[in-house]
Amino acid sequence: MHRLVIVGGGFGGINVARELKNNPDIDITLVDKRNFHLFQPLLYQVATGSLSPGEIAAPLRSVFRRSRNVRVLLGEAVDVDIQARKVILSDGELPYDTAVFASGSQNFYFGHDDWRKYATGLKTIEDATEIRGKILMAFEEAERELDPDRRRAWLTFLVVGAGPTGVELAGALGEIANDTLRNEFRSINPKDARILLLDGSPRMLPSYDASLSAAAEKQLISLGVRARNNVRVVGVDEHGVELDAPTGHERIESRTVIWAAGVMATPIGRKIAERVGIQTDRGGRILVAPDLTVPGHPELIVIGDLAAMSQDGHPLPGVAPVAMQQGRYAGRLIRKRLRNQNAPPPFRYFDKGSLAVIGRASAVAQFGSLTVHGLVAWLLWLFIHLMYIVQFHNRVLIFIQWGFEYLTYNRGARLITSPDEMEPPPRPAP
């Protein structure tokens, strides 16, 4: 029995396990600190009240219930013992013959960890429900606020980072202000909300074609979102954000700041590098060999956001399709080795295209040099996302949620929830 330990049940990890699930000679342990696989590309929809957490998550045990050679374990991998070949958990250890690390990335505040509590990032279900609560609570506070300046601060929403996640969040915020909350308040008009999308680049969606950046900006403007390009966030506090703009220093008062600006690899990346005596890149990622192994350690494989790899002179992006393809590749590599077959050719990412949704019937898409925007891009986005959702179960539910939202402009999952069991969410100090 070949013992394979997979760290992380995201897009990378589950694809390794799926590729090998019918191989009784491989004993797979999939370890994750959460009990579910999360469909990360739809997380912003939880943050903006369209979907419920359960609709974008699939219990890992349920995904692998029929795979008798796959064992799911709830635990956190914190280190690796290269000599003894053991993955060290926070409360145990797992011996391996091959280990795949696929624990992904986490929010990164460019060294300003104190910004974290004012500018929630969007990586976990808890992040998403926290952002959802903050957005809804801001409108509630504005409704009750009599002072016009403070009311304006409650109605100002800042999204930091104009990559796909930032654009999708800003677009959804625009829809909430313009459509979802229409007629629901008596003292404020939710349309008065000011939504700013801040980025240091000269244009939003810098990884897309410039024509799509322009199209996205136009679509966002129609939703009331204003893009502020070429600005750098130099401070975040309870009451707003400090910016370095081309026109000089600036302060924007806002009670709701959402962080979509940076991620870095999970800490296990640096641990692995330390143990094998190599360096990570600046984002904490392992520079992997062309077959995704750690240089000099064929028994260690690193995939997804935890791996750094270049292709045709460009670094591979930290997106789900890269992790999925790397996961399947890693599975094939392990199987071929065990069967003493020829190793597969070096990993190559096949870019099927990029998509970012902006709002109702509005999205941008890029397939190689082909660009599409508007309704066609949105339909493509819809189709692809529904197809990729892991469990058929959720796919139908999401389709219905979206159908109703499209028809009624309503969002079903608008709950302000709080970790504290007896209390309502704390009201921030004025």
Next chain:
Amino acid sequence: MHRLVIVGGGFGGINVARELKNNPDIDITLVDKRNFHLFQPLLYQVATGSLSPGEIAAPLRSVFRRSRNVRVLLGEAVDVDIQARKVILSDGELPYDTAVFASGSQNFYFGHDDWRKYATGLKTIEDATEIRGKILMAFEEAERELDPDRRRAWLTFLVVGAGPTGVELAGALGEIANDTLRNEFRSINPKDARILLLDGSPRMLPSYDASLSAAAEKQLISLGVRARNNVRVVGVDEHGVELDAPTGHERIESRTVIWAAGVMATPIGRKIAERVGIQTDRGGRILVAPDLTVPGHPELIVIGDLAAMSQDGHPLPGVAPVAMQQGRYAGRLIRKRLRNQNAPPPFRYFDKGSLAVIGRASAVAQFGSLTVHGLVAWLLWLFIHLMYIVQFHNRVLIFIQWGFEYLTYNRGARLITSPDEMEPPPRPAP
């Protein structure tokens, strides 16, 4: 303009507002500490992973978006100023001409508030997700536990209180252990879970006909649930429960204790009583006049779980239909008064019947002296609950969730979530 303040957006409160929503001469403020109406009878389905929180909650603003004379306010009513006619909020006040109090009940531990942290009750969405996490985590811990005694404690689930909520929770736990988790674990068999339903009464569902108690017990036994009647919980700690049983003192080791035993009125009940100089009953409820007003104060109306009222010598139960009928009655009463019409006859509860679901195609129902159990009762339960859900939107979603669950035995919303944003749920000390 007649100023009506309604405290609480549960079944009672929203029915007052709905009854009066087309009366432009009544200015309604509905104040709740949560931003959503919760469909409480399905809360146990969130606690047991069948439904997501968003599916049993409707944003209050959305419910009343088209009712221009209804204003929704997020806030907590903490007191009332009878002379000045103001409801006192934790951060403000609301003047009224008439005030309706409908803030319901909360968990009650018979004076043992220290039990609360080991025995989660089921009143809020947060309670439900906490219970869900505890149940799922217990199986995860059992899977990793090597010591047989500790493993048994992880696989022992105690439900305290065998009223409808306790029976429904125990039944759902039985299904989770027998069906949902089948094949998902490699070291344990979830069927080995021991589920005990504890109650001080000689039989479960004491408010139902004895034949239904017997039917429910039989159905629960087939799901692996064992009823322990005539036992009194005298202690709850981190590792289990102390019981006074007919056979003497007993201790049961368990890591998952769910509290379905007692509720009491929210604290505003005692405040009102104090301000008007009357006594509450032992559960903190206001003994209301036959027209639901506070004796001597026609401008104060108390409904739902906050009100104590007897009918034909029996106290009205703390269930949704009572609150709904009282809410509609209160609305009519207020309207007739304003129009100087004759007051309606004293409130009478029309009991349409009681239903408790036990599991797949299995429930008990009582309509007056008519009793039904098994599939017919379950279909009735299904129909009635789908019809009552406030938003059409959710109704379809829930129907589909249930349909899939029925066909696949799977539960879609099995997430262990945690309030702490960066960490997985804490693992309890061994």
